[in-house]
Amino acid sequence: MLYKRKVAGNQHICPDCGHHFRITNQEWMELLFDHKSIQCLFGEYKTMDVLDFPEYKKKIDKYYEKNINEAIDTGKAKINGISVLFGIMNVDFMMGSMGSVVGERITRLFEKGTTEKLPVIILSRSGGARMQEGAVSLMQMNKTSAAIKRFHKSGNLFISFLTNPTTGGVTASFAMLGDIIIAEPKALIGFAGPRVIEQTIKQKLPEGFQRSEFLMDKGFVDAIYERHNIKNALSEILKLHRY
Amino acid sequence: MPYTNKIRKTIKNLEKLSEAQEMNFDEEIASLEQKITQLNKREPDKWKEAKNKHTPWERVKITRSLERPKPNDYIVNITKNFIEFHGDRLTADDTAIIGGIGYLKDIPVTAIGTRRGKELKENMRVNFGMAHPEGYRKALRLARQAEKFNRPVLFFVDTPGAFCGIKAEERGISEAIARNLYEFSDLQVPVFTIITGEGGSGGALGLTVANKIYMMENATLSVISPEGCASILFKDSSKAEEAASSLKLTPYDLYELTIIDEIIPEKDDFESKPNETFKNLEKILYKDVSQYMLMNTKKLCDQRYEKYRNIGFFEMAESNNTFSQTTKPQPNIFKKIGEMFGFK
Numbered sequence: 001m002l003y004k005r006k007v008a009g010n011q012h013i014c015p016d017c018g019h020h021f022r023i024t025n026q027e028w029m030e031l032l033f034d035h036k037s038i039q040c041l042f043g044e045y046k047t048m049d050v051l052d053f054p055e056y057k058k059k060i061d062k063y064y065e066k067n068i069n070e071a072i073d074t075g076k077a078k079i080n081g082i083s084v085l086f087g088i089m090n091v092d093f094m095m096g097s098m099g100s101v102v103g104e105r106i107t108r109l110f111e112k113g114t115t116e117k118l119p120v121i122i123l124s125r126s127g128g129a130r131m132q133e134g135a136v137s138l139m140q141m142n143k144t145s146a147a148i149k150r151f152h153k154s155g156n157l158f159i160s161f162l163t164n165p166t167t168g169g170v171t172a173s174f175a176m177l178g179d180i181i182i183a184e185p186k187a188l189i190g191f192a193g194p195r196v197i198e199q200t201i202k203q204k205l206p207e208g209f210q211r212s213e214f215l216m217d218k219g220f221v222d223a224i225y226e227r228h229n230i231k232n233a234l235s236e237i238l239k240l241h242r243y
Numbered sequence: 244m245p246y247t248n249k250i251r252k253t254i255k256n257l258e259k260l261s262e263a264q265e266m267n268f269d270e271e272i273a274s275l276e277q278k279i280t281q282l283n284k285r286e287p288d289k290w291k292e293a294k295n296k297h298t299p300w301e302r303v304k305i306t307r308s309l310e311r312p313k314p315n316d317y318i319v320n321i322t323k324n325f326i327e328f329h330g331d332r333l334t335a336d337d338t339a340i341i342g343g344i345g346y347l348k349d350i351p352v353t354a355i356g357t358r359r360g361k362e363l364k365e366n367m368r369v370n371f372g373m374a375h376p377e378g379y380r381k382a383l384r385l386a387r388q389a390e391k392f393n394r395p396v397l398f399f400v401d402t403p404g405a406f407c408g409i410k411a412e413e414r415g416i417s418e419a420i421a422r423n424l425y426e427f428s429d430l431q432v433p434v435f436t437i438i439t440g441e442g443g444s445g446g447a448l449g450l451t452v453a454n455k456i457y458m459m460e461n462a463t464l465s466v467i468s469p470e471g472c473a474s475i476l477f478k479d480s481s482k483a484e485e486a487a488s489s490l491k492l493t494p495y496d497l498y499e500l501t502i503i504d505e506i507i508p509e510k511d512d513f514e515s516k517p518n519e520t521f522k523n524l525e526k527i528l529y530k531d532v533s534q535y536m537l538m539n540t541k542k543l544c545d546q547r548y549e550k551y552r553n554i555g556f557f558e559m560a561e562s563n564n565t566f567s568q569t570t571k572p573q574p575n576i577f578k579k580i581g582e583m584f585g586f587k
Binding site: 025026029038040043044045046047048050051052053054055067068069070073075090092093100101103104107129130131132133134135136137138139140141142143145146147148149150153168169171172173174175176177190191192196197200201205206209210218219220 | 245246249253405407408409411412413414415416417418420421422424425426428429444445448451452464465466467472475476477485489490491492497500502547548551552554555556557558559560561566567
């Protein structure tokens with residue numbers, strides 16, 4: 001038996017098996033950033049149902065009623081006293097999918113990082129590009145990747161932090177373009193989802209396939225950090241880059 | 244036009260806001276107005292007749308037809324003396340991607356495309372045009388080579404998507420696509436993409452970073468196949484027809500959305516006698532390639548950056564500078580206990 005409070009008191013990690021439960025954006029911010037250092041940016045961009053896609057407007061309105069403002073929160077904060085720009089994706093909004101607003105906020109984050117010479121940290125968790133915005137959401141992959149290219153050319157640091165689950169168009173764009181790519185233990189990270197692959201190739205996938213450890217083994221992730229250590233690891237990396 | 248109306252509404256909201264809050268949104272309003280002029284430049288009426296010739300679902304079917312010319316046919320017919328090059332210099336040679344050099348009339352160019360067959364055996368060999376990571380890395384290698392020798396790059400795209408399987412994931416299909424989006428955005432030579440058939444999601448996108456995107460009249464570009472969209476969102480794969488029109492995947496819709504730049508008309512007998520259409524495309528490409536070759540590299544890269552930078556539709560409203568609330572505020576237990584005992 002597992003007590004909720006025991007897990008919650010342990011940063012939502014199972015004390016027996018080490019499973020990292022999903023936590024909310026608020027909890028992530030409290031965990032990663034210094035107290036009272038957090039400032040919201042680009043909150044004024046809101047979802048538009050540009051294609052008049054069936055049911056989309058209704059769905060968005062429901063989320064906004066619940067006070068969830070798009071699938072990413074972007075802002076500025078401090079990690080052990082070091083200023084960073086950050087984005088934390090929110091799976092509670094349309095599966096954390098990337099549409100125009102997510103693309104715009106991320107692009108602006110990198111543009112701000114380029115002019116203000118600040119490092120950017122993005123915590124990814126997403127189902128991929130948002131179907132309801134069609135090819136417009138697809139183009140957000142190009143837009144964010146191009147902004148990161150300019151950001152990198154200006155000599156600034158981008159740390160991509162992959163958590164469970166990061167798939168589809170998000171993995172195939174900004175999430176894989178970090179100078180340093182770190183992940184949470186056992187997070188699902190891939191392009192196609194495991195169920196889709198199983199249906200396509202008609203065989204069962206090996207255990208641990210598309211998990212963080214698998215990706216590190218194949219050479220696509222720099223390091224895996226448990227939730228307890230993540231803040232210190234980030235601040236060490238930032239310090240090493242002379243921020 | 245529905246898109247400009249939506250943006251006008253956003254501008255109105257902003258103006259109201261700036262009055263009420265005495266905040267300055269001039270910059271935002273200017274950029275939105277610029278977007279409206281951009282959208283207005285796309286004259287949808289020009290294509291009205293052609294647009295109504297087929298329904299989106301009919302176009303999906305036409306574009307998947309086996310007899311339709313494939314990117315490999317375009318490359319061989321449009322670039323003279325084409326020499327194919329193989330391999331990504333890292334893992335293997337991906338048969339699903341064809342790449343090499345040749346002449347566009349008298350200009351040396353690098354041409355890269357997905358390869359598809361017209362019968363089953365050939366299609367099995369080339370994975371139905373679905374590339375592995377090494378395919379995207381081959382494209383990147385050849386584009387870098389083109390950059391060194393100042394050759395323009397032409398991409399011809401027709402793919403259901405990137406390959407979906409164990410090996411593709413193991414070798415980092417997402418990293419390969421992301422890397423292409425990243426590197427091509429800054430390529431120092433003119434890049435052009437011609438979507439000739441199915442533009443399947445991320446798989447097509449890996450070759451769709453360009454100064455100008457052309458699309459054949461019956462080609463499609465979509466974030467997901469209509470069948471996939473119908474089964475996920477409408478929970479019924481037979482609603483694919485409805486999904487095809489909702490996704491706005493035809494060249495006419497994408498042109499209005501400012502995603503693609505030009506639509507190439509197809510002759511009625513395009514499948515059996517493609518030569519005339521190829522000749523027309525060659526002419527159009529030659530004109531644009533020679534024009535873009537004259538641009539200096541900074542302007543070239545800036546134009547490509549701005550093209551993608553401006554794609555995006557959103558409303559703008561008051562930001563109270565708070566983040567999304569996904570947790571209910573916890574009642575303060577100590578306060579409650581205190582109240583029970585009469586403390587304040």
